Amino acid sequence: MKSLIAICLAVGTAISQDAPKFSPPKEVAPGVFEVGAVRLDKNTRTVTLPAKVNMSDGLVEYLCVTPRGATHESVLVSEAGPQNVHVAMLLLGAKGAAVGDPKQAPGQITAEFLAKLPKLTGDRVMLSVKWKDKDGREQTVPVERWVQQRTPQKNQPGNEAPMSDGPWIYNGSFVYEGRFVAEGEGVYAAIATMPSALINNPRPGATDDKMWFANTAAMPPVGTPVEFIIKLEQPKEEPK
8 A cells, every 4th residue: 555655646746737736645544545635435445526516507518627627518616636536546446547648638629539539448437426405415316317418310408318327437637748637627527528537428429519418407506515426346357
């Protein structure tokens, strides 16, 4: 564990120019660590960060961003810091690397770029949100319940279908020209494919940034505090 923490500290040092608030991991209970505002629980294989509802209506491309990210098209916003989340995920055992292909450098993400982009790979993670409703009762649902998809044949209001339940991909963003791109762009999780995000959507239609919408009927009001929970799935055993 000490050697892994040393690696995470090295990652933080290498990419801290984008995030001066980087916090070294601190063990607060057996198997439980804090990395700034991010909480890692090795017992439940979860990483939790505080966030709040940012959009409950309209077209969305992101699931969660920082306040300096694309807040005009994100369901959630969090000040926890992508760098701290990545360090926590590395401590949990995720294999998402902080070094990637320079050809995936940030810039304008066009349909042509996405069509040529190799399929993103990484660890399977389940995402959920926890909050208290207006009556003070604690609620927890898969985050997919807060997103809906319009069918490509009829991309008009009234043709929405819920996003399918299931895992997301923890690809871990990448380092480009000495900067950790997820931190620089302020993005934790993307609904429409974004290589710079820590987490991406593996579902059909993910390369279309015009078909994903906030599911207003299922969501609490804008500004509601939530816990955004990332659960790392156990790796599948290779067939013998």
